[in-house]
Amino acid sequence: MSAASHGATPYYFVPGPSRHPIMAAIGLFFVILGAGQWINGHGWGAYSLLFGLLWWAFVLKQWFGDAIRESEGGLYGRRIDVSYRWSMSWFIFSEVMFFAAFFGALFWARVFAVPTLGSLDNAILWPDFKAVWPSVVPGATASPAGTVEAFSTMGPWPIPTINTALLLSSGVTLTIAHHALVAGERGKTIFWMWLTVLLGIVFLGFQAYEYHHAYSELNLKLTSGIYGSTFFMLTGFHGFHVLVGMLMLLFITIRLMKGHFTKDRHFGFEGAAWYWHFVDVVWLGLYVIVYWM
Structure with missing residues (x-):
C-alpha cells in the first residue's frame, strides 16, 4: 500500500x-x-x-x-519538493559554469591569443600570420605551419536564424503549456507540450544539416584551428543539451497523458521547463557571439 x-x-x-x-x-x-x-x-x-x-x-x-x-x-512531501528545487537549481548553475568555460575559451582566443600571435614578438616565427578572427582572410592563414586546411566560417543565415526562431517559439509554447497546467486544462497542456517537443526535434534536424554543410561544403571541421574547435564544442554541446531537454519534455508529456501531475504539484514539469529555458538562453548567446561576431 x-x-x-x-x-x-x-x-x-x-x-x-x-x-x-x-x-x-x-x-x-x-x-x-x-x-x-x-x-x-x-x-x-x-x-x-x-x-x-x-x-x-x-x-x-x-x-x-x-x-x-x-x-x-x-x-x-513539501520538504522533498524543496530539495528537488534546490538540486535542479544547482544543476543548472553547474551547466552555466560549463558553458562559461567554453565561452571563456572563445573570448581568450579572440581577445588575447590571436593578437599575441600576430604581435611583433612573434613576427619572425610567424611572418605570414595575420591577427584577425577567424584568421581566414586573403593573404593570411590560420596555420602558417600548414597543419590546418583552409576553411570557411559559418554565418548566421539561414539555418542559425531559423533555429533561433524555433527555440524562441518553443519557449513560448512551453510557457503556454505551463499556464494551462496550472489552470487545470490537461488537454491543452498536452497539445502545447507536443508542439514544444516537435520544435526541439526540428531544431536538431536543422543542426544536423548545418554540420553536414560545414564538413562537406565549408571544410569546417573540429580540427579547423581554434575557430573550428570552439565552434563545434559550443554548438555541439548545446545541441546535446537540446537533445536531453527534448527527451525530458517528451517524457513529461507522456506522464501528463498518463494522468501524472496536478495544478498544485508538478515540479517534474517545472524542472524540465527550467532546463529548456536555460537551453534557450545559452543559444541566444551562441547566436550572437559565435555566428554574428
Whole structure:
C-alpha cells in the first residue's frame, strides 16, 4: 500500500540503498573513455561511447522510474519538493559554469591569443600570420605551419536564424503549456507540450544539416584551428543539451497523458521547463557571439 492510500505523507522520505548511482557511473566511464579514444583516432572508442550511452540510458530509465513511482505513491512531501528545487537549481548553475568555460575559451582566443600571435614578438616565427578572427582572410592563414586546411566560417543565415526562431517559439509554447497546467486544462497542456517537443526535434534536424554543410561544403571541421574547435564544442554541446531537454519534455508529456501531475504539484514539469529555458538562453548567446561576431 502506498502512503497516498493511507492519506499520510512522510515528514521526509529517505530511500533505501540503491544500485543506480554506481551503475550510472559505470556507464559514464565508458562514455568518457570512448569519446576520448574516438576523438584521438581510435575506432573502438565509438563502440565504447555507444555502449556507455545505452547502459547509461537503461540505468536512468530504471532510476527515474523508481522516483516516479515514489512520487505517485505519495511519498514526496513539501520538504522533498524543496530539495528537488534546490538540486535542479544547482544543476543548472553547474551547466552555466560549463558553458562559461567554453565561452571563456572563445573570448581568450579572440581577445588575447590571436593578437599575441600576430604581435611583433612573434613576427619572425610567424611572418605570414595575420591577427584577425577567424584568421581566414586573403593573404593570411590560420596555420602558417600548414597543419590546418583552409576553411570557411559559418554565418548566421539561414539555418542559425531559423533555429533561433524555433527555440524562441518553443519557449513560448512551453510557457503556454505551463499556464494551462496550472489552470487545470490537461488537454491543452498536452497539445502545447507536443508542439514544444516537435520544435526541439526540428531544431536538431536543422543542426544536423548545418554540420553536414560545414564538413562537406565549408571544410569546417573540429580540427579547423581554434575557430573550428570552439565552434563545434559550443554548438555541439548545446545541441546535446537540446537533445536531453527534448527527451525530458517528451517524457513529461507522456506522464501528463498518463494522468501524472496536478495544478498544485508538478515540479517534474517545472524542472524540465527550467532546463529548456536555460537551453534557450545559452543559444541566444551562441547566436550572437559565435555566428554574428
